[in-house]
Amino acid sequence: MHQLTLAEIARGLADKKFSSEELTKVLLARIAQLDPQLNSFISLTEDLALTQAKAADARRANGESGALLGAPIAHKDLFCTQGIRTSCGSKMLDNFKAPYDATVVAKLAAAGAVTLGKTNMDEFAMGSANESSYYGAVKNPWNLEHVPGGSSGGSAAAVAARLLPAATGTDTGGSIRQPAALTNLTGLKPTYGRVSRWGMIAYASSLDQGGPLARTAEDCAILLQGMAGFDQNDSTSIDEPVPDYSASLNGSLQGLRIGVPKEYFSAGLDPRIAELIHNSIKELEKLGAVIKEISLPNMQHAIPAYYVIAPAEASSNLSRFDGVRFGYRCEDPKNLEDLYKRSRGEGFGTEVQRRIMVGAYALSAGYYDAYYLKAQKIRRLIKNDFMAAFNEVDIILGPTTPNPAWKLGAKNSDPVAAYLEDVYTITANLAGLPGLSMPAGFVDGLPVGVQLLAPYFQEGRLLNVAHQYQLNTDWHTRTPTGF
Ligand code: GLN
Numbered sequence: 001m002h003q004l005t006l007a008e009i010a011r012g013l014a015d016k017k018f019s020s021e022e023l024t025k026v027l028l029a030r031i032a033q034l035d036p037q038l039n040s041f042i043s044l045t046e047d048l049a050l051t052q053a054k055a056a057d058a059r060r061a062n063g064e065s066g067a068l069l070g071a072p073i074a075h076k077d078l079f080c081t082q083g084i085r086t087s088c089g090s091k092m093l094d095n096f097k098a099p100y101d102a103t104v105v106a107k108l109a110a111a112g113a114v115t116l117g118k119t120n121m122d123e124f125a126m127g128s129a130n131e132s133s134y135y136g137a138v139k140n141p142w143n144l145e146h147v148p149g150g151s152s153g154g155s156a157a158a159v160a161a162r163l164l165p166a167a168t169g170t171d172t173g174g175s176i177r178q179p180a181a182l183t184n185l186t187g188l189k190p191t192y193g194r195v196s197r198w199g200m201i202a203y204a205s206s207l208d209q210g211g212p213l214a215r216t217a218e219d220c221a222i223l224l225q226g227m228a229g230f231d232q233n234d235s236t237s238i239d240e241p242v243p244d245y246s247a248s249l250n251g252s253l254q255g256l257r258i259g260v261p262k263e264y265f266s267a268g269l270d271p272r273i274a275e276l277i278h279n280s281i282k283e284l285e286k287l288g289a290v291i292k293e294i295s296l297p298n299m300q301h302a303i304p305a306y307y308v309i310a311p312a313e314a315s316s317n318l319s320r321f322d323g324v325r326f327g328y329r330c331e332d333p334k335n336l337e338d339l340y341k342r343s344r345g346e347g348f349g350t351e352v353q354r355r356i357m358v359g360a361y362a363l364s365a366g367y368y369d370a371y372y373l374k375a376q377k378i379r380r381l382i383k384n385d386f387m388a389a390f391n392e393v394d395i396i397l398g399p400t401t402p403n404p405a406w407k408l409g410a411k412n413s414d415p416v417a418a419y420l421e422d423v424y425t426i427t428a429n430l431a432g433l434p435g436l437s438m439p440a441g442f443v444d445g446l447p448v449g450v451q452l453l454a455p456y457f458q459e460g461r462l463l464n465v466a467h468q469y470q471l472n473t474d475w476h477t478r479t480p481t482g483f
Pocket residue numbers: 125126127128150151170171172173174175176203310422
């Protein structure tokens with residue numbers, strides 16, 4: 001039963017082959033048995049899951065239907081869940097029970113999804129390896145000595161190991177697409193504003209966006225359908241109708257213009273990944289797509305710009321964690337300043353502190369123009385590059401990551417080496433564009449992802465291309481040994 005996709009689960013539940021309660025029990029037992037190897041969950045919510053599963057079964061018995069009614073999922077532990085610990089992977093929030101549900105959590109619950117638990121993540125979503133979590137590193141089910149990617153590494157490892165069919169993630173600079181690539185999943189970062197950020201603990205507010213992680217594009221369409229939509233509680237949420245994503249899956253790719261940026265195939269890319277990307281291009285050509293070389297000339301400036309803007313926003317967002325209003329408070333503070341200093345010094349981990357310092361520095365009066373303002377100008381140039389490219393092509397295709405999953409600990413002493421892994425993903429966040437990663441093959445037994453980017457609000461086009469590709473390839477069906 002654990003091999004079923006969301007789409008298959010929906011059919012099985014509709015055909016009364018099994019109940020949501022039965023399925024939920026099977027998956028909870030599987031998590032108890034296998035997750036100690038992976039560490040993909042921070043909290044399990046067994047009681048809530050069984051209550052929700054029974055309620056979903058009752059709704060189906062009353063004639064209700066819906067693709068998510070009774071479907072087991074999990075939430076990255078930065079989505080607020082009422083009365084349940086919402087830690088954001090940090091000691092700072094280890095004792096924090098959210099007083100309300102994030103919009104995404106509430107919408108999925110209303111659609112009948114069953115929450116099995118909260119998944120592990122890099123502390124405050126800062127990282128590409130899921131090693132900065134207060135709750136310990138997550139292991140990649142494809143090779144337990146390797147990282148699963150981050151920051152949504154817990155969601156990715158759990159879905160890849162078939163502990164559940166799909167989970168939510170968030171993507172500020174690649175945290176859905178990169179772990180999807182490193183664990184052989186399909187993951188989608190929607191257009192900025194498509195999914196409400198209300199109740200999502202903020203990392204970098206102008207870049208953060210929630211989205212689905214699943215094994216197939218078909219399942220991403222189902223989960224995204226439940227997540228997307230206008231929310232008056234989020235001032236950056238966009239009041240546009242949500243299309244039927246599942247209906248978009250079956251369009252023909254005949255004549256689809258795919259742009260391949262020449263800058264993507266530079267020195268930093270593992271040549272074995274380059275070869276797999278070229279194979280995926282050939283596959284899409286067979287389906288009728290037309291390939292065109294394009295250029296994104298400002299791509300080289302994306303990492304420096306991102307690593308100014310994201311820490312700057314983080315330094316502001318994380319100032320609310322002061323030992324007074326939320327989370328961790330140090331023992332016996334001597335005075336107010338001591339309370340602030342020690343609560344933050346003890347509650348935040350190294351990477352979070354590094355980014356707060358970088359961000360506060362970039363925003364300081366003397367350096368604001370030189371760093372922050374300059375980075376914002378680069379951001380505009382990157383967006384302009386994409387706008388020019390999308391005048392000529394419908395989709396942009398390339399690798400999701402320059403390397404496959406690295407060994408646990410391999411990049412810990414060199415944060416910049418980890419930042420460089422984000423080279424292909426962060427441009428979509430800087431421009432606010434939707435992006436998807438899907439399985440494209442293996443290097444040394446480790447999965448490789450191909451990334452697709454589309455114009456604003458064209459999530460349906462991404463899902464369409466990925467679904468057609470998955471109908472003609474079987475990379476996404478491969479299961480890690482032992483799971
Ligand atoms: N790896 C990037 C960072 O560390 C992206 C993280 C994310 O998307 N949340 O900032």
